[in-house]
Amino acid sequence: MSLWIWLLGALAAIAALAWIGLWAARRLSGNAPRYRDMSYGVAFGYALALAAIAAGIWLWMKPGAVYFRWAVMGFAICAVAAFLFRLAGRHLGPERLKRQFRKMPLTAAFGILVILIYAFVAIFAGWIAPHGQEAVLGAANVVPGGDPAMGGDPAFPLGTDRIGRDILSRLIYGAQNTVGLAFATTLLAFFLGGSLGLLAAVVGGWLDQVLSRGVDVLMAIPSLIFALLLLTIASVWADGARGLLTFYMVLIIAVIDSTRVFRLARSVGIGIVVMDYVEAAKLRGEGMGHLVFREILPNAMAPLLAEFGLRFCFVFLTIASLSFLGVGIQPPLADWGTMVRDLAQFINFAAFAPMVALAPLLPALAIAILTVGVNFVVDWMLHRASGLKS
């Protein structure tokens, strides 16, 4: 209860601060237009932001707030890295690339940097990782941090899991497995949904009706739920063969996700089919191949590419969630979702050794950072597309 009183009191104080601040600013600036026309709501916003900054500084000073300091530092490192990356992009490379970088917001630069790093790690995982993903290396439950006094081991900077596998190596291989599978699944979903969607848009008529109604039905079942149902069945089919089950999972998610791709590809396609240049091509007597590949597809690329990013994020999160629930990517393949579940109990030691809690959070963070990065890039692409239209 006292928490609520504190909260309300703080809000009231901020409200008062805003009122006094606005009054003072008007007085001191001789009623300058900037303050004269400022509404109280905006002033309150400024006061709130000020209070938040003050609270942040207080937290930073507080000795116990390790995670807060880590978070702020992590955020700052990301921002600096993105800034340096953008700076490099503005001055290196061909002119066309430079121009792209010049108009890029920091968030998009961060996204591109993240995607590049993940791609690099995923492709060269075998060379980068110090140990194999399945190798059991003796000591189990080594604490992250590499400090022997705390129960760590410099040979395993992020420690080992409960059967003694190196967490760092498994994180690196996770990039290959989790990201690679998600990418393949998205490609498959796009191939299926994209080609059927464009076909429905161009041909129209009964084909469009049949496909669209079918997709409507599949989309009426929430995708994660449907995936779980089909995976149950697939697990009976696979009958214990883990590799096969992973393969079925890819197929199932690709099919379920292709319904969303179908919807978008169809609506984009229909938007283009009504254009006069497509009509002109039809009246010229052009065949279906020319219509789809020359007239429609090049104009559908931009929205489809943005959708690819969004779908990838969605597929990636779905696979991670399924793995977290224990029905996705199957061991012994290293995978981030499974790692989070396996290491989850380490969270409870955070109060004694802050480092320990990192073990389950790192794979989760790895998932989050990639999706955040992709989303930033997609957001920028969509923003640019909408800007070009108007």
Next chain:
Amino acid sequence: MTPLLEIRDLRIEGRSDEEWHPIINGVDLTLGRGEVLGLIGESGAGKSTLGLAAMGYVRDGVRISGGSVMFDGIDLMNASTEEKRSLLGRRIAYVAQSAAASFNPAHKLIDQHVEAPVRHGVQDRGESIEDAIELYAKLRLPNPEEIGFRYPHQVSGGQLQRAMTAMAMSCRPDLIIFDEPTTALDVTTQIEVLAAIRDIVDQFGTSAIYITHDLAVVAQMADRIKVLLRGDEVETAPTREMLDAPREDYTKSLWAVRGYHRPEKPKPGPESVPILAVEGVTAAYGEQVVLNEVSFDIHPGRTVAVVGESGSGKSTTARVITGLLPPRSGVVRFEGEALPPSYRQRSKDQLRQIQMIYQMADTALNPRQSIAQIVGRPVRFYSGLKGRRLAARVDELLEQIELDPAIYRDRLPGELSGGQKQRVGIARALAAEPRLIICDEVTSALDQLVAEGILKLLARLQDELGLSYMFITHDLATVKAIADEVVVMKEGRVIEQGPKTEMFTPPHHPYTDLLLSSVPEMDPDWLDRLLAERRVEALGEAATDKM
């Protein structure tokens, strides 16, 4: 006496691509009490931006970077938001281009009408409703007693525009900004709205700024005219003076456009086989019949203009001819030979003979293909030319439409201006070496000077290549300029057809007469004369009815 509105050296910038670009570069404007100033210019001239700035208002992404706006002694640049708000709607009012979009769909007209007087404390709700009904009657709206109690979607476009004028008048403002109020309307509707606006402005002695791109319209409405070009003032003069003797070259060229006129070609002999014959065509979208027994001929080398207001079925006729919409009954013959109803069944050669040019050049050209690809594709498709010979043919076509191949060959449509895009559309049609070209409102999205260039180009190509044109348009000035024959359509039927000279000399069919007489002329007295004539006719009819 001080003028009501005085704008000095006004500069406005707009933000695009993260940079500020000038929209208005230092314009002066003075408006006396009771005066109506016409603001004309082509698209992108900054007319609307200037009109809104006169209210002390700018849209999102636009800013005033310098100059002053004084309204009746109040400095709008330095007034507080509160002060400006108390002026808006009460002393300065605005009438927007699209009334349908500018009325809130969720509220009745009357509730939106009374909002300004009630909120500004000018009248209470009851008084304001009574006043609204009076204003509706003055603006000659049907059923003034009850029309206000309808929702916007239940009222037609021309009526909505008058209701919006009534709304602007609700507080009897000193100044009203009319921002292209009749542009979205058909010509026959436009007349009523123009007359209503002018009468009410006269009656209350309101000052007004009337923004439009149509010279003939502004000639009826304004006491003085100011011409803008890309954010700069070209000249300002009283209406009659400006119409009789424009000083600047740009203004003169605007006036000259109206003068372009191509003599009618001699009539074809009786033995001439029409290149295209539309015979008794009836067509429908689903159950709704949109074309009813439409018949007309197009003879070789001639231009047939198909005229009508929106919904008259003129574009649908084009869709039937090209085979996009197979008719329910009737045939389309090309050189005497019946064409298959659907384009899918037509041979490559039949498709080649009839080409189309579209209204919106933006959607007519594939934005991802270069000009050479767009123009080259039909050449290659129909004649099979490849490599250097294809490139040479493309260059030849670009020269024909007066675009330098060296510069434009590799550009994308997005890098071209509207007029240039339309020329590429023409080149694509020519590339097929057709006999007949269907031009669907090809000039209506273009500014007048550019449109004239396109018309002249089409005329020249016709002379050089012996083409036939079917010219779909709602603009009678275009018809006068280039047609040999005219087909007038209304509600899916052909009302009247014949050679141009006959069609433009009375007597006409009553609808043709209405259409012709509604086209504004560059004469400031035209509207008065027309209204007087129509009133006399109406009296005459009433008299004959009584007898």
Next chain:
Amino acid sequence: MGSVIRIVLQRLALGLLTLLIVSAVIFGAVNLLPGDFAQAVLGQSATPEAVAAIRTQLGLDQPLPVRYAQWLWDAARGDLGVSFAQANFASFTGRVDPSATVLAQIGPRFANTMFLAGVTAAIAVPLAVGLGILAALWRDTAFDKGANIATLSSISSPEFFVAYILILLFAVVNPVLPSLSNIFPGMSFGERLEKTLLPALTLTLVVTAHMMRMTRAAILNLMAQPYIEMARLKGMRPLRVIWRHALPNALAPIVNVVALNLAYLVTGVVVVEVVFVYPGIGQLFVDSVKLRDIPVVQACCLIFAAAYILLNLTADILSIISNPRLRHPK
């Protein structure tokens, strides 16, 4: 008015039809199982007699359409079958223990899940709509840009990441809330709320981000309408412009956004319940998937799909009702 009722009835019929087809899809999918269903349940070592007994009990000897009709009819009456995991088929006697029915399994958990979703919605909806409107009004300001980054990050994070961060902060480092939601019958509302708060907060963070972005987009779209500019040019105050001119037209899109996100909540519940060991239907679902307890999986699937369809239908119907063009035909 008549046309609105007609359209609403049409949509209701369509929703019902969708539910019917979806149930057929769910039923049909399970029958894709290879070999014999009963064999799969009992494993290779089962005696032929046991297998035969279960076949008759489950009606597996009937043709597929008959079984579907029977299943649908039973489901409509609330009989969702017997849980494989709970019933001991090996010592099958012909009588089913009442606690082993799917209904007995699902019933209390369904109530728990509804409670969780309700608490989440109560926090998330006002928060998201309010913040979304603010972000739209203060477009392109620092607030808007910050909100954009924060919501994108929140959407991008898997639910379990958000959940563990909250556990770390509020259950381990500062132990103010329980990290496990062991809810049992007979708890007071306050206790229940306390145990539910952390999972609800997790869901709130994820759902609010989605909802806020969509609300912002809907409001921005609306504020670009000419009638909003007209209201400003009539000298109306900003609050009146929003209240009188924007809100009546924003209702349909916002209701749509809320319903869509509540439907999304249906999916999000599964992972969050597993993290917090919350005794809801989502956790039961995941456990049953692992145990291959097919009747329970089928029933859970049907319930989730029904909730999803219902919410989408509600959004659809509300936006029809609030459309002035349909309410006041010409």
